[in-house]
Amino acid sequence: MVIFSAAGVLRYRKMSDLTLSSLYKESVDRMLIADDINFIDGFMMMYQVYPDQLPYDYGKEHLNILLRPIPRSLWPGKPLSSWVRNVEARHGWIDEESAGFSPTIWGVFYAEGGKYGVIIFSVIWAFALAWLYRAFSYFTSDLSSFLTGILLVSMIPIFRSGDLAGDFSIVLMSFWPMMIFVYLYKKFVKKQLQHAR
Numbered sequence: 001m002v003i004f005s006a007a008g009v010l011r012y013r014k015m016s017d018l019t020l021s022s023l024y025k026e027s028v029d030r031m032l033i034a035d036d037i038n039f040i041d042g043f044m045m046m047y048q049v050y051p052d053q054l055p056y057d058y059g060k061e062h063l064n065i066l067l068r069p070i071p072r073s074l075w076p077g078k079p080l081s082s083w084v085r086n087v088e089a090r091h092g093w094i095d096e097e098s099a100g101f102s103p104t105i106w107g108v109f110y111a112e113g114g115k116y117g118v119i120i121f122s123v124i125w126a127f128a129l130a131w132l133y134r135a136f137s138y139f140t141s142d143l144s145s146f147l148t149g150i151l152l153v154s155m156i157p158i159f160r161s162g163d164l165a166g167d168f169s170i171v172l173m174s175f176w177p178m179m180i181f182v183y184l185y186k187k188f189v190k191k192q193l194q195h196a197r
Contacts, residue, residue, distance in 0.1 A: 004160070005031040042103035042162060046083065046110050053087050057112045061164045068165035081165065083111060103162035129155075147182065150175055 006027040009018075018026070050056055064081065072078050080086050083103075087093075103110075109121040129151075136147040154171040161167050172179075 002027050002031060043107045043110070046103045046107040049083060049087060050111050050114065054083060054090065054111075056114060056117065059112055061108045061112050064165040065168045068169065081163070102160060105159045105162065105164070107162045108164050143182070143185070147178075150178060 002024070006023055008030055009023060009026045013026070015023070060079070064079075067078070068081060070078060080089060105125075106118055106122070109118040111117070113120060132151055133148065136144050136151065138144070139147070154175070157170055158164070158167045
């Protein structure tokens with residue numbers, strides 16, 4: 001919570017103007033006045049929208065990770081990406097400047113299946129993250145720590161925002177060179193081990 005709050009402080013202050021202790025104090029103060037409470041607000045909005053205003057998505061948010069990059073020129077009837085836009089479309093509202101809310105990843109899980117969706121997707125994600133962590137532990141060099149750091153950094157936008165497809169695209173655009181490097185490095189290591197035998 002303090003780290004998220006510190007990120008909020010750094011939106012308005014330069015790191016060079018702060019000492020570590022003053023950053024910590026301002027972060028705690030920001031947290032105590034609930035300046036970043038919009039995560040809870042966003043989740044509560046999802047709680048009020050589903051299933052009364054919109055039906056549950058049943059996995060469409062996860063599927064949207066693959067479908068979002070398809071341009072509307074190729075898919076004219078492509079579903080809208082935001083729950084806010086879907087509510088507006090359902091009721092015929094036209095609002096060019098609707099605000100974005102961060103329901104967090106648990107809001108996405110709720111949109112996909114209500115309370116059961118939160119439980120089921122939390123378990124699936126726990127297994128997937130554990131599998132990724134074990135896969136990164138495969139390396140005995142510093143690469144293992146480096147990949148674990150990338151995983152942790154990637155989880156911040158993914159857990160925080162609630163736009164699963166957008167967050168995945170940011171992570172993939174940021175780290176695709178590393179993914180290619182790891183793939184080629186694994187091939188190289190397997191080849192070296194085969195030659196050694």
